[in-house]
Amino acid sequence: MKKIAIYSMKGGVGKTAAAVNLSYLAAAGGFNTLLCDLDPQGASTYYFRIRASKNFNTNKFIKGGKHIDKNIKGTDFPNLDLLPSKLSYRNLDLALDALKHSKKRLKAIFKEVEDDYDYLFMDCPPGISLISENVFNAADIIVVPLIPTTLSELTYEKLLKFFQKNDINPKKIYTFFSMVESRKTLHQDTMSKVIDEGGNILKSLIPYRSDVEKMGIYREPVPVSNPHSDSTQAYKDLWGEIKAIL
Amino acid sequence: MTSPSDKSEYYSLPPSLDRAQFLRKLTTDHNFVLDPPQKKKEEFFDTFDGRLRSANLILIKERASYYLKSLSDGRTVEALEDKNNINPKFWWDFPKCALRAGIKPHSGIRALLSLANIERSVATLRLLNKDKKTVLFVYVKALRVLNGDNDNPAVVVQIKHLRGYEENALEFKKYFDTLGLKSSSGDLLSAAVSYQGKYPLNYSSKINVHLKPNMKALEAAKLIFTNLLETMKLNEFGIKEDIDTEFLHDFRVAVRRTRSALSQIKSVFTPKDTDKYKAEFSQIGKATNLLRDLDVYLLTEESYKKMLPEDIRDGLDPLFDKLGKQREGAIKDCREFLESETYKESIKLWEEFLDNVESNPEQAANCDRPIMELAKEHIWKKYARVIKLGRKIGSRTPDPEVHALRIECKKLRYLLEFFASLFPSEEMKIIVKHLKVLQDNLGDFNDLYVQQESLKEFLRGVDIGYDQSKQKTLTAAGGLVSVLYQQQMGVRKRFKKNFEGFSDKETTQLFEKLFA
Numbered sequence: 001m002k003k004i005a006i007y008s009m010k011g012g013v014g015k016t017a018a019a020v021n022l023s024y025l026a027a028a029g030g031f032n033t034l035l036c037d038l039d040p041q042g043a044s045t046y047y048f049r050i051r052a053s054k055n056f057n058t059n060k061f062i063k064g065g066k067h068i069d070k071n072i073k074g075t076d077f078p079n080l081d082l083l084p085s086k087l088s089y090r091n092l093d094l095a096l097d098a099l100k101h102s103k104k105r106l107k108a109i110f111k112e113v114e115d116d117y118d119y120l121f122m123d124c125p126p127g128i129s130l131i132s133e134n135v136f137n138a139a140d141i142i143v144v145p146l147i148p149t150t151l152s153e154l155t156y157e158k159l160l161k162f163f164q165k166n167d168i169n170p171k172k173i174y175t176f177f178s179m180v181e182s183r184k185t186l187h188q189d190t191m192s193k194v195i196d197e198g199g200n201i202l203k204s205l206i207p208y209r210s211d212v213e214k215m216g217i218y219r220e221p222v223p224v225s226n227p228h229s230d231s232t233q234a235y236k237d238l239w240g241e242i243k244a245i246l
Numbered sequence: 247m248t249s250p251s252d253k254s255e256y257y258s259l260p261p262s263l264d265r266a267q268f269l270r271k272l273t274t275d276h277n278f279v280l281d282p283p284q285k286k287k288e289e290f291f292d293t294f295d296g297r298l299r300s301a302n303l304i305l306i307k308e309r310a311s312y313y314l315k316s317l318s319d320g321r322t323v324e325a326l327e328d329k330n331n332i333n334p335k336f337w338w339d340f341p342k343c344a345l346r347a348g349i350k351p352h353s354g355i356r357a358l359l360s361l362a363n364i365e366r367s368v369a370t371l372r373l374l375n376k377d378k379k380t381v382l383f384v385y386v387k388a389l390r391v392l393n394g395d396n397d398n399p400a401v402v403v404q405i406k407h408l409r410g411y412e413e414n415a416l417e418f419k420k421y422f423d424t425l426g427l428k429s430s431s432g433d434l435l436s437a438a439v440s441y442q443g444k445y446p447l448n449y450s451s452k453i454n455v456h457l458k459p460n461m462k463a464l465e466a467a468k469l470i471f472t473n474l475l476e477t478m479k480l481n482e483f484g485i486k487e488d489i490d491t492e493f494l495h496d497f498r499v500a501v502r503r504t505r506s507a508l509s510q511i512k513s514v515f516t517p518k519d520t521d522k523y524k525a526e527f528s529q530i531g532k533a534t535n536l537l538r539d540l541d542v543y544l545l546t547e548e549s550y551k552k553m554l555p556e557d558i559r560d561g562l563d564p565l566f567d568k569l570g571k572q573r574e575g576a577i578k579d580c581r582e583f584l585e586s587e588t589y590k591e592s593i594k595l596w597e598e599f600l601d602n603v604e605s606n607p608e609q610a611a612n613c614d615r616p617i618m619e620l621a622k623e624h625i626w627k628k629y630a631r632v633i634k635l636g637r638k639i640g641s642r643t644p645d646p647e648v649h650a651l652r653i654e655c656k657k658l659r660y661l662l663e664f665f666a667s668l669f670p671s672e673e674m675k676i677i678v679k680h681l682k683v684l685q686d687n688l689g690d691f692n693d694l695y696v697q698q699e700s701l702k703e704f705l706r707g708v709d710i711g712y713d714q715s716k717q718k719t720l721t722a723a724g725g726l727v728s729v730l731y732q733q734q735m736g737v738r739k740r741f742k743k744n745f746e747g748f749s750d751k752e753t754t755q756l757f758e759k760l761f762a
Contacts, residue, residue, distance in 0.1 A: 030322065049379035053410075074408030076372070076380040081409055219378075 002246045003110065003120045005139035009155045011126040013145045014178035016043040017212050017222075019123035021235040022143075022242070024221035027080035029243075031118035034072065036110075037085035038092070038135070039125040045084040048075045049219050052084035058095050061086075064109035072113070077224070081117075093130045106134035128162060136168050141245060145178035145206070148190035156194070174245065176202040176238055204237040254319065255419070257403040260426040265388055265401050271425070272371055272384065283369040287392075290364060293356035294484060294493070295449050301352050312340075314348045324348045334358065336490070355545065357490040361445060363392040367399075373414060381411040382418060402430060449480060451496040453503070457667045459618035464609075466617035467514045468600055470507055470664050474500045475597065485534075486581050491541040494580070498538055501531050506660045510624060513612040519599065526592045533583040537576040543569050546697070553729045554722055561722030564715075565704055621665035626761040628658040636684075636745045641738065645695060648738075652688035659685060669760050677756055680748045687737060687744040694734035701727050 006019040019035060027033040037044040045052065050073045060067040072081050096102045110120060124135050136142060144159065146152050156175065163170040175194070181187055182205075195201050206212070211226040218225040223232045259268055272278055291305040292298045298305060299317065306313045310331070314324040324345040332339055335357050340346035349358075366389050373382040383406035388399040405422075407415040455469045477500040484493025505527045508520055515523075547566050551559040583589055612620060635651045659681055666674055701723050708716060708723075747753070 030325075049377040050410075051377065071410070073410030 001110075001114050001117050001120055003122070003138055003140045004242065004246070005122040005124055005135045005142045006145070007122075007124040007132065007135060007139075007142050008126060008145055009128050009132075009159055010152060013147050013152065014206060014212070015126070015145055016047070016123055017215060018143065018145055018176075018178070018206070018235075018238075019121050020044055020047050020215065021221050021223065021232075022239050023119070023121040024077060024080060024223060025236060025239040026119045026121070026243070027077055028223070029239075030079065032079050032081075032116065033119045033121065034081050034083060034113060034117045035075075035121045035123065036083040037123050038089065038131065039085055039123055040087050040089035040092075041125070042085040042087070043216075044123045045082065047215055047219055047221075048082050050075070050082055050084050052086050056084070057086055058088045058091050061089070062092070062095055062099065062105055062109065064112055068109060068112045077221075089125070096130045096134065102130060103133045104137050106131075107138040110138060128159075133166070133168075136163070136172070139172065141242070142173050143202075143242065144173055144175045146175050146194065147179050148177050148187040148194070150186075150190065153190055153194060160199070171200070174200040174202055174242070177205045179208040180205045181208045202238060202241050204234055204241055206234050206238065207231065253407040253409075255405045255407075255415075256430045257405070257422060257427040258430040259401050259403065260428065263425065265386060265399070268403070268425075269369060269371075269386060275421070276373060278371040278373055278384070281370040281372065283367050285365060285367045288364045288366055290361045291358040292361055293353050294359055294445060294489070295356065295451065295496075296447060297352045297354070297356060298349070299447075303348075303352065305349065305358060312345055314345050355490060356492050359445060359489070361447075365390045365392055373418075381408060381414040382406070383408070384418075403427060446480065451477060451499060453663050453666070455664075455667060457617055457665065459616060459668055461617045462613065463511070463514045463615050463617050463620050464604060464613035467507070467511050468603060470511075471504060471596075471600055474504045474507070475593070475600070478504075479593075482584055486584055488577055491545065494534060494538055494541065498531065498534055501527050501534075503660055503663070505531065506657055507664060510628075510657060510661060511620065511664070512624075513610045514620075515603065515613075516608050516610050523596060523599070526596065530589065530592065533589075534580055537573070537580045540569055540573040540576055542693075543697075543700070544573065550726060554725055558718055558722045558725065561715075561718035561720075562726070564719050565701075565723060568704075617665070618668055621661070621668055622761045625658070625661050625665065626757070628654065628661055629757050629761065632658055633749055636749065639741060639745070648688065648691055648741075652685070652692055655681065655685050655688060673756055673760060677753065677760075680753050684744050684748045687741055691734060691737045691741070694730050694737065698727050698730045698734070701730070 004022070006015050006022070008015050016039070019037075023033050023035040035044055035048075042052075053071055056067070056071045060071070068083065072083050074080075075082055096105055099105055101108075113120070122135055122139065125131060144156065146156055159173070160170055162168075163173065177187075177191055177194075180191075207230060209229065209231045211222055211229050212231050215222060215225075222229065222235065226232060259265070263271075269280070273280055286308055289307040291307065298314075302317045303323065304315055304317050306315055307328075310328050312326045312328055312334075313322050315322050324343075324347075326340065326343050326345040332341070334340050336355075337346055337350045337353050337358075340349070366387065368388075369386040371384040371386070372380040373384070375381050383404075385404040385406065386401065387404065388401045390399040403422075405415055405418065453470065453473055455466075455473050457466045457469065478497050481493045481497040481500070484490070485497060505524055508515075508524045508527070544566065547562070551562060554562070632651065632654050635647070635654055639648060639651060659678070662674065662678060662681070705720065705723050705727075708719060
């Protein structure tokens with residue numbers, strides 16, 4: 001099972017859209033795929049019209065084992081399952097902190113489903129916390145959406161520094177440009193600058209489009225609601241690139 | 247790989263309910279969304295002897311794509327988009343891909359035949375909850391064989407559970423019970439291939455008769471011969487259409503078994519009849535010898551070339567070109583033979599003879615004896631003969647004596663096959679396994695000898711000049727002769743060990759228990 005984290009320190013960068021659409025495309029390619037919604041806001045869970053069981057909570061999640069197995073839900077789409085998030089995940093950091101090996105807990109939890117899936121996607125909460133560190137340790141690659149603005153660029157630099165300081169391999173990080181408006185010179189300039197600085201920059205750009213914005217209304221992945229749009233094509237290209245890296 | 251979310255159960259409709267009624271009932275009784283039914287045309291492929299089916303697989307062409315699917319649950323195992331309209335006949339006609347690799351170990355040297363064209367219609371019903379989330383899928387699938395004898399579609403209802411929504415499926419199964427639906431073994435694919443299409447679906451080159459110990463020898467012999475004749479007839483079209491080499495092979499094995507049974511199951515027919523039909527089948531065998539020999543040579547091309555250094559491999563091309571040309575003539579002759587009055591008359595006579603043999607006033611000595619008695623007697627005698635000849639073979643035994651043992655082993659093998667249904671199958675399997683190892687050893691020895699001889703024969707025919715390409719051919723063929731000789735010596739060395747496996751205590755005791 002290959003583990004892909006969709007992560008950004010900053011919120012509102014198209015993280016959940018990427019997690020939902022990429023996991024959908026992986027499953028549509030015939031691979032058994034699990035999307036794990038780690039964000040207490042539960043946007044991925046909502047997009048798939050799923051509600052977590054009443055009994056499910058943070059403690060059960062970090063206990064892992066049969067609690068994970070029992071709470072995975074099938075989506076409407078073949079080969080794609082989801083482990084829904086709960087609002088109580090806002091305490092995930094505290095709960096993890098109380099444990100031994102608190103930075104590697106997530107990796108252990110996912111062992112439970114190792115044989116069931118080809119791909120695991122993690123939709124991560126923004127910020128940099130103990131849960132993020134768990135994600136960094138568990139993931140094979142960390143895919144970071146980046147809006148090509150100065151502010152985003154700065155948070156990206158911070159992330160790289162954090163990796164160096166905490167001895168996590170920065171080569172796991174792959175960046176793609178998200179919500180790109182190609183007419184804006186700022187976007188063009190920032191993209192060139194980031195590319196010049198090196199690192200793993202994916203070639204596929206996700207454009208700023210209304211069909212992605214409207215995912216919350218349709219509550220469907222973009223390749224389902226709008227199969228022929230250029231956003232769909234962009235996500236397909238992006239998934240092709242990521243799949244080739246794994 | 248089966249996803250945990252893909253658990254499915256299958257049902258068949260009761261006779262009182264047709265597909266349209268069932269769909270109406272579902273949508274009125276429950277909150278289902280009916281997606282428009284999708285119709286697909288599919289072409290099913292397998293080898294004549296159903297090699298994919300026996301591995302729970304089927305090859306399907308749909309539009310411009312090929313799918314290797316699991317028969318029991320309909321899952322796609324491998325897929326290939328056919329951009330170049332390849333129209334494949336053998337696995338090697340596919341471009342290198344996972345689908346080709348998935349077919350190769352099963353189909354081997356057999357051609358993939360189009361079994362049937364099928365129209366598949368799938369109606370998808372989705373049960374929604376208050377969030378408009380699908381909590382259960384119901385697929386109503388119908389398959390109709392196009393241009394087949396049976397125009398009624400086969401219908402299967404599939405319930406797909408969604409992980410985390412199992413209680414919805416449980417509730418629904420109760421509802422299905424009230425409608426009288428019966429649970430069915432699997433996906434429609436297996437139902438579809440059981441439709442009689444162009445070819446029989448249970449073909450096997452193995453002897454398929456069920457003898458009873460007290461059966462009269464004449465009756466048992468009739469069953470065996472009729473089964474062999476059936477096999478011959480089933481393979482005729484494949485030889486004439488030159489579909490693959492195995493049609494002729496299976497045909498010839500049936501001819502040889504018939505001849506062997508005529509000689510070995512003694513005195514069930516009168517000597518006059520026995521001799522007459524032995525001669526007829528000998529003629530049929532002879533008429534197909536050349537084509538089979540050429541097939542065998544041509545099938546060795548790849549392995550022969552692999553034995554040689556790469557730079558001289560194409561030196562063998564003139565040899566294989568020559569064989570290929572000879573084969574063109576041989577297939578034509580063989581086809582003509584099978585269509586000739588001589589052949590048709592032989593088969594007709596034999597068939598009539600078998601039909602009337604029991605009412606023939608002239609009866610042979612053994613015809614009323616119980617078949618069990620005869621079977622034991624013949625097998626035991628042949629076994630003793632094989633053991634006696636085998637013990638004499640050492641590293642310096644001349645080739646003809648090895649050849650004689652090979653023939654005796656073959657006869658024993660045929661006897662075991664004719665009478666297999668009279669004995670416990672597990673024990674017969676052990677005996678045949680050991681005998682097969684010995685036969686392979688002797689067969690390899692013989693093949694390697696014959697191949698060397700024919701290469702030498704070919705070399706004698708090459709006009710030696712100063713032509714560079716001829717030099718290469720001489721080098722390659724000469725090199726091959728020595729490799730084959732080395733291999734033959736290796737086979738002879740292994741004989742002792744292979745024979746010991748057959749003549750050891752365990753096998754001897756088994757033979758004594760079953761046949762003495």
